[in-house]
Amino acid sequence: MVTERPKPKKRQPAETATSEWRAGLPPPKPILKWAGGKTRLIPDVLARLPEHITTYYEPFLGGAAVFFALARSNRFEHAILTDKNPELVDVYRAVQQDVESVIEELSRMTHSEQAYYHIRAQKPRGLIKRAARTIYLNRTGYNGLYRVNRSGEFNVPFGRYKNPKYCDPPRLRAASLALQDAEIFVSDFEQATRDATKGDAVYFDPPYVPLSPTSNFTAYQREPFGLGEQERLAILFDELGRRHVHAVLSNSDTPITQQLYKPFHVDKVSMPRAINSRASGRGNVGELLVVYRRQKAR
Ligand SMILES: C[S@@+](CC[C@H](N)C(=O)[O-])C[C@H]1O[C@@H](n2cnc3c(N)ncnc32)[C@H](O)[C@@H]1O
DSSP states (O other): OOOOOOOOOOOOOHHHHHHHHHHTSOOOOOSSOOTTOOGGGHHHHHHTSOSSEEEEEESSOTTOHHHHHHHHTTOEEEEEEEESOHHHHHHHHHHHHOHHHHHHHHHTOOOSHHHHHHHHHOOOOSHHHHHHHHHHHHHHBGGGOOOBOTTSOBOOOBOOOSSOOOOOHHHHHHHHHHGGGEEEEEOOHHHHTTTOOTTOEEEEOOOOOOSSTTOOTTTTSSSOOOHHHHHHHHHHHHHHHHTTOEEEEEEEOOHHHHHHTTTSEEEEEEEEOOSOSSGGGOSEEEEEEEESOOOOOO
16 A cells, blocks of 8 residues: 655754754654564664665664664664554654644553553544554553454554553654654555665665464564565665665575575674564574675676
């Protein structure tokens, strides 16, 4: 699904945003917990991106961990942030456009099992209310999971946290400031990057290829991201590189990904598993970090 790309806003000098949060706000950080959140991989990804980026693209936005890290060090002029999940995109748009109303809405919510299921059952119409509901459910639901049933209704159970911080005004305001230099919309990854050109950079963090046939790697979205999608992504990665766009990608370390990214420069890293409810599923996993730099043919 692709929504109309909004008209670009007048660009603000990136320095303005940096000095403001340095003055009064904490450095911007992710506002949602997201499956596959990249917090631990950030230094490795940042080291592979240019110091100065004209337009930064993050087409599998999720928790936006890499975007916020780049914003902290003021490394791009402008950002295009997209994801296929409209509820997620609503959160960033609302926080960008009217963070004070999002905070007000969240501050009216209370924390209890009953309140959780009441809010989960609602289908608010306005952008602010929809965004506040998603933030609340993400912060108070089981393990920060995003899961929907066949009709697209969010169906994660209550999380039983003692004191979840679903309303964190300084964090939300810092995120809002970082998002002022961004265009945010729902898009498939391929269309999202079609205008990327020399001087721009893209970080792809797709749903990973499953490590074993039993792992359900598409659990946090409605439409599966199968082998065909992985192949389409690898072709796009190559095309962007040929257009001199600086492309970086992460994925699981599997025979499929090794084959797909064989022509490029690939580093293997070991990361602790992020969201997994079964203790047996925890521990380290191998990941690949791919940079568009063709290996010399042997
Ligand atoms: C691994 S998560 C991204 C994690 C994120 N980088 C972070 O730091 O939290 C993958 C994201 O891709 C999105 N997605 C799945 N299929 C997509 C598609 N075809 N186009 C764009 N986004 C898609 C999902 O909604 C999900 O938010």
